[in-house]
Amino acid sequence: MGAPQCSSSFSCTLSIIQAKNVEFKSMGTLFVRYYLSAGNDKRIQLNSREISSRSDLSWNESFSLDCFGTEDTVNDLRQENVVFELRWRNKVPVLGRIRGSQLLARAEIPWKEVFESPNMEMEKWVTMIPTSGRHVHEGIKPPMLQVGMKVQVPAMVEKERRRSGKCRNWDECRCEDCHDPYSGGDYEFLALMATLEAF
Known part of the structure; x- marks a missing residue:
């Protein structure tokens, strides 16, 4: 029987900076939709603000x-990708309603790339795979999106305490096998709070 896994909080920050090589035939708004894995085949969907095309x-x-999760949660996150979608929305009402958004291009970045970057943070231009959307001109240069990604993982409790499995109380150690009534070994982290900040 292995040593209990101690729970820990960690934070993920994603920055949507700018896009280029995107041209339009008509007016509308552009935004980025991206998906974060939450384990158990679940995803968290986030949207940037909409800007004029x-x-x-x-x-x-x-x-x-x-x-909030365990060391295994963080390790599993390393195997996941963040999916970025560049989307366009026609702001002209049709029958009095604004239609849904249209997917223009898509890209993925593995979290492993972030974990292996200095200080577990990176900023890069990612080449997106365009769809057959009629609002994007065909051209040599594909759409590109500049993004930033960062992970902050606080230090876990001492290794000796984890190996011994001796915990004085839940507030001090938070070993899920010892005290967490919801522990079941499944990979899933709970997003406690999402905040949006402008640079």
């Missing part, structure tokens, strides 16, 4: 998620 295509905003 005639603007400079800059968002300069970030989302922070405070999460």
Whole structure:
């Protein structure tokens, strides 16, 4: 029987900075939708703010998620990808209603790449795979999205305490096998809070 896993909080920050190589045939708004894995085949969906398709295509905003899980949760997160979707919305009402958004391009970034970056943070231009959306001109250069990603994992409790499995109380150690009534070994983290910040 292995040593109990001690729970810990950690945070993930994703920054949507700007896009380029995106051209439009008509007016509307552009936004980025992205998906974070929450384990057990569940995903968290987040949207950036919508900007005019005639603007400079800059968002300069970030989302922070405070999460709760075990070391296994963090290890499993390393195997997941963040999916980014560039979406366009026609703001002209049809029959009095604004229609849903249209997928223009898509890209994925593995969390492993972030964990292996210095200080577990990175900023990069990611090349997106365009769809057959009629609002994007066909061209040599594909759409690109500049994003930032960061993970902050506080230090776990002492290794000796984990190995011994001796916990004085739940508030001090939070070993799920000792005290957590909801522990079942499944990979799932709970997003406690999401905040949106402009640069």
